Amino acid sequence: EDQVTQSPEALRLQEGESSSLNCSYTVSGLRGLFWYRQDPGKGPEFLFTLYSAGEEKEKERLKATLTKKESFLHITAPKPEDSATYLCAVRRNYGGSQGNLIFGKGTKLSVKP
Amino acid sequence: DAGVIQSPRHEVTEMGQEVTLRCKPISGHDYLFWYRQTMMRGLELLIYFNNNVPIDDSGMPEDRFSAKMPNASFSTLKIQPSEPRDSAVYFCASSFYGADTQYFGPGTRLTVL
Numbered sequence: 484e485d486q487v488t489q490s491p492e493a494l495r496l497q498e499g500e501s502s503s504l505n506c507s508y509t510v511s512g513l514r515g516l517f518w519y520r521q522d523p524g525k526g527p528e529f530l531f532t533l534y535s536a537g538e539e540k541e542k543e544r545l546k547a548t549l550t551k552k553e554s555f556l557h558i559t560a561p562k563p564e565d566s567a568t569y570l571c572a573v574r575r576n577y578g579g580s581q582g583n584l585i586f587g588k589g590t591k592l593s594v595k596p
Numbered sequence: 597d598a599g600v601i602q603s604p605r606h607e608v609t610e611m612g613q614e615v616t617l618r619c620k621p622i623s624g625h626d627y628l629f630w631y632r633q634t635m636m637r638g639l640e641l642l643i644y645f646n647n648n649v650p651i652d653d654s655g656m657p658e659d660r661f662s663a664k665m666p667n668a669s670f671s672t673l674k675i676q677p678s679e680p681r682d683s684a685v686y687f688c689a690s691s692f693y694g695a696d697t698q699y700f701g702p703g704t705r706l707t708v709l
């Protein structure tokens with residue numbers, strides 16, 4: 484059964500304190516791993532897609548990495564505006580069709596000034 | 597582009613009433629997804645459409661739930677009759693074939709009393 488587990492459930496950081504969020508997955512044939520950011524009362528906002536082990540993507544203070552079993556979202560010198568819930572999702576390879584995303588339950592990040 | 601549009605943003609109803617949620621996908625997108633988000637289960641796919649045709653409805657919890665997409669710019673998710681356990685945030689997302697990224701709407705928060 485395809486499964487996505489994120490840890491920790493919640494993370495409190497001081498401004499400038501770097502850390503990492505973890506996403507462990509089991510899926511039959513990974514087509515892609517996705518990171519989304521969700522602010523309270525809003526829909527998930529796309530951040531990154533990773534397709535193969537060893538791939539890395541960066542955006543401002545965020546860097547996502549992928550191995551065969553997990554992905555990390557590294558946050559360097561976070562600011563209070565980085566506070567949000569970060570969601571990880573995977574899509575199985577359906578041989579060309581879209582298929583559906585399987586989401587983890589997210590990590591709620593709070594960054595204190 | 598205005599992004600994915602959902603209405604209403606909030607819906608409060610009583611048990612047994614019919615509820616209709618609406619979604620307008622991003623223009624040009626040929627995939628449309630309906631998700632439900634709860635604290636217990638996270639974000640779960642209910643059904644998705646390709647070119648207005650339902651492709652996978654295995655996530656629809658019961659026969660009380662139904663979804664339609666009469667044209668490329670409009671979809672509805674209907675719950676009849678509604679129950680308190682249907683209370684959740686319902687998201688609509690869209691994408692186009694060849695692009696893995698799904699773009700989410702702001703969601704409809706449903707409360708069934």
